Amino acid sequence: MYNNIPELLRKEAVQRLFATNTFNNSWIIWKPEIQRILGDNFDENALLNLGDFLTQIFRTTGTSGRGQGELSGGGAAWESLICWYINLCTVGSRIVAVKKMSLVPEPIRDAITVNYGNFGCNTESDITILIFPNLPEYTQDINTLNIQNNQNQELPVLNRNGKLNLNALNFLASRDFQQYEIGIIQCKTNWNDNAQIPMLWDMIYSAGGFRGRNITIGKNGYSIQNIHQFTYSFVTVPSNQNQNYSSNQVAVKRVTNLSGGNYWGQPTEQHVAKSIKEIFTNNFNNGTSGIRNGIRNAIPKFNPNQVLSYFDII
DNA sequence: GTTCGAGTTCACATGCTAGC
């Protein structure tokens, strides 16, 4: 059940989070706090509701004043925590969150590239959500798969290191491109200064570019216009001090109409921001037959030496 | 062809000031 292509990609994505010093150092503090919030014998609801506490968890690693050391790592740590949480809640589904662009299949990377004249801009994707098609190649055990390219040559699912062969993934993404769904998540720890960034990128993606100004989206024949669904979301802590947000504030208005919505790591506040736990039903519902069922089945596998122990939650 | 290390580039958030 956890030996198919989406699960192999999820494992690689999460393991790469733990490979960075920023996340590893934070995790030493976050893990006991997460375990304290979950309590003993937690269930699927407790795990899903972690989304209401991610701000609280993130702030346990905050320091007073403004240390340059924390400054750089802060944003990366928040992205990593969101990526870890989304993968935790979508385990067993066809939804995978990837922080490293190098793990995103090339056709998907091409599709979300914004071209400014001859310059292929950075796609401004902090986290890329892949919702794989509901096809046997993405749901069956890899040992039962026989993937062949257009020249009838077999493409192994694993490379010689035992990890997911990205060439096979690139081929499948190209072949089934129109059945993929993509979600881009823009993560920012502070809200006020950075709300313009997701607002403007969402405008460009929603407009499909501005051909009169030679601004286009996609390359190599891949475009988000041709995939099944595309969403752009904003997820913030927020880290701004002593700030009471209301629906009339500019920072709130700027992200209100994003195609994927705006979220934060605390309980939903009407007309301001939703809890990150709502993103699954809002944007990624097609990738799962029930988010709670998936988590419930996975809980025993989070134990040490089990197949999902890489989440390091127990 | 592979691995390693040095150098380079980019993205990151807060506290503050200026302007309205």
Next chain:
DNA sequence: GCTAGCATGTGAACTCGAAC
């Protein structure tokens, strides 16, 4: 009171050449 914009040092990713 609200908003925009700036300066700042560090971590991670990336590039490239040297060594094997």
